[in-house]
Amino acid sequence: MQEFAPINKQQPPSGHFPSDEELAAYIDGVLEKEEADRITAHLATCEDCYAIYSGTVRFQLEEDEENVVVFRPRKEIRPRQWFSIAAMLVMGVGVGAYYQLYAPLALMPAKVVKQVSNRPGIAKDLWLGPVYRGGGGDEEVNLDEASFRMGVQLVNLQVSLQAGERRQAQDAIAAILGLLDTGLITEDLKKKYVGLTGALEDPKKAPSSFLAQVPGLVKDTREVFLADDNDLSLDLGQWVAAGRLAAIAKNPAFFQERENRSFLRRALWRESLGIGEMKLDPETRESLQQIADIIEKDDLGASDYVELKRRFEQVLEIHYPVS
Amino acid sequence: MATLPSPPGDLPPMDLFLGHLKLIEAVTSHCCRRSHFKREEAEDFGSHVKIKLLEDDCAILRQYQGKSSIKTYLTVVIRRLLLDYQDHIWGKWRPSAEAERLGPVAIRLERLLWREGYTFDEACEMLRTNEKVEMSVAEIEALRKKLPPRIGRHIVGEGELEAKATPEPGPEERLVETETEKSRRRVYMSLKKAVETLSHEDRLFMKMRQEYSVAQIARSWKVDQKPLYRRQDKIHKELRNALKRLGVRWQDLEEVLGSLKPEISDF
Numbered sequence: 001m002q003e004f005a006p007i008n009k010q011q012p013p014s015g016h017f018p019s020d021e022e023l024a025a026y027i028d029g030v031l032e033k034e035e036a037d038r039i040t041a042h043l044a045t046c047e048d049c050y051a052i053y054s055g056t057v058r059f060q061l062e063e064d065e066e067n068v069v070v071f072r073p074r075k076e077i078r079p080r081q082w083f084s085i086a087a088m089l090v091m092g093v094g095v096g097a098y099y100q101l102y103a104p105l106a107l108m109p110a111k112v113v114k115q116v117s118n119r120p121g122i123a124k125d126l127w128l129g130p131v132y133r134g135g136g137g138d139e140e141v142n143l144d145e146a147s148f149r150m151g152v153q154l155v156n157l158q159v160s161l162q163a164g165e166r167r168q169a170q171d172a173i174a175a176i177l178g179l180l181d182t183g184l185i186t187e188d189l190k191k192k193y194v195g196l197t198g199a200l201e202d203p204k205k206a207p208s209s210f211l212a213q214v215p216g217l218v219k220d221t222r223e224v225f226l227a228d229d230n231d232l233s234l235d236l237g238q239w240v241a242a243g244r245l246a247a248i249a250k251n252p253a254f255f256q257e258r259e260n261r262s263f264l265r266r267a268l269w270r271e272s273l274g275i276g277e278m279k280l281d282p283e284t285r286e287s288l289q290q291i292a293d294i295i296e297k298d299d300l301g302a303s304d305y306v307e308l309k310r311r312f313e314q315v316l317e318i319h320y321p322v323s
Numbered sequence: 324m325a326t327l328p329s330p331p332g333d334l335p336p337m338d339l340f341l342g343h344l345k346l347i348e349a350v351t352s353h354c355c356r357r358s359h360f361k362r363e364e365a366e367d368f369g370s371h372v373k374i375k376l377l378e379d380d381c382a383i384l385r386q387y388q389g390k391s392s393i394k395t396y397l398t399v400v401i402r403r404l405l406l407d408y409q410d411h412i413w414g415k416w417r418p419s420a421e422a423e424r425l426g427p428v429a430i431r432l433e434r435l436l437w438r439e440g441y442t443f444d445e446a447c448e449m450l451r452t453n454e455k456v457e458m459s460v461a462e463i464e465a466l467r468k469k470l471p472p473r474i475g476r477h478i479v480g481e482g483e484l485e486a487k488a489t490p491e492p493g494p495e496e497r498l499v500e501t502e503t504e505k506s507r508r509r510v511y512m513s514l515k516k517a518v519e520t521l522s523h524e525d526r527l528f529m530k531m532r533q534e535y536s537v538a539q540i541a542r543s544w545k546v547d548q549k550p551l552y553r554r555q556d557k558i559h560k561e562l563r564n565a566l567k568r569l570g571v572r573w574q575d576l577e578e579v580l581g582s583l584k585p586e587i588s589d590f
Binding site: 020021022023024025027028029030037040041043044045047048050051052053054055056057058059060061062063128170171174175178322 | 349350353354357386388390391392395396399400402403405417523526527530534535538539542547549550
């Protein structure tokens, strides 16, 4: 009978065998780089450990696929919303104030990043986030995360194009396509994004020359992506991503702009009154409340920007974790 | 939220076990499904896992220090138990070098035939129907002929044994095989050498590409997928150059890989 050769007969696996917990920490992505590199080297050469690693990854992927971020069906205004509106009217809140709260808020990336995007090296500060959240974490998070993430990536796209960062813009489009994958009837829109990423390969054309395409893409994305006009998750994603960049740059202009200042207050009010679908978990609500309080100040100090950055990143970590 | 380490807390190990029983059962049943266990084997493995987790006053759970999430830890532990269990009941098993050279379908076919004891028809059906392998029965048959004969632990009755044809190829088949063997071996060894020039991370990536899409790897590595496509292109380029330096032409490689479409054939 022919002998069969073990894979690593001549070549023993690199490094020592990781313990189960080390391997689990490696899969969770919580190891220091040096330690992670050591395990990577081992996995590349040890078939047994690779089989355990791959089996665990397979289980997590299949489990994640069952819990993938999905589109919600379009919904009618719920009785709770009508009740809130009626309550406001009964309480004597005027029609003007009602419209202030209830009228759709539709931020556009170009506008929301206007105050923050003229800084050299800005692209390296973008919040890229993975397309999918990692495993684990069983707490209930009500914010429509797919929309929120889309908002973050639309800002990334806008900023990258403005900054002339071709690769970053393509990465943002890849993330957008990943998010669109979770939805239905997005084929045409996906083709447009794919077309843009292909066009960006042309070195003769400056990335900024594609900026004119963004508003159309954003409009179409909103149309297929949002459950209804009152869904603020996408706008909140844009606002938080842009706000974080402004906090990093210690740029007061973003926070002084009237529309930016009022956006958060209105969003928080609407959420607390049950207008629209957006529901916040307590941690996000607290962070946003803190941000709203800080930006009410006329003169923001260095420590305010530090706190703002921390709060923005707290919200992003919850809804668009990097690891 | 991202996977965060669960605090070890002061929970007694038994509570940890009971609190994660649902997960333990889900991982166990996933293992059984992926390993194509029969019902009795699945039940046996399920009991084996629980006994192992409970033995020595839940030693495995007591070892957990909270460096990873408990969920990932338990999944890794159960996967390791699966490996030990398979080695125990079937003996240590490795795909043959030939199957490795022929790619993932050959490895799977070899495993189905020699380790899991399926007949060729059953293995064919499983590959084509359950595992969506786009190969004709004739192509799979050609692949089977290239695999070295092996002895599995499948228990066969005397009557069945008498009716079975020898799995060894005949002398004529052997002669034909030897003619191409030398050149195939050279290509295979060159390919191995070329792969060894890659960084460990690139090698792990290539290994994963045999069974996962780029999007799945990106998800499990918690990175964006776009840079991974660029990395893949870079690796292919590096391998192409390394093979060229070793005097291997694309046609040689194509001949060795045949109609299989493993990741390696992309470059």
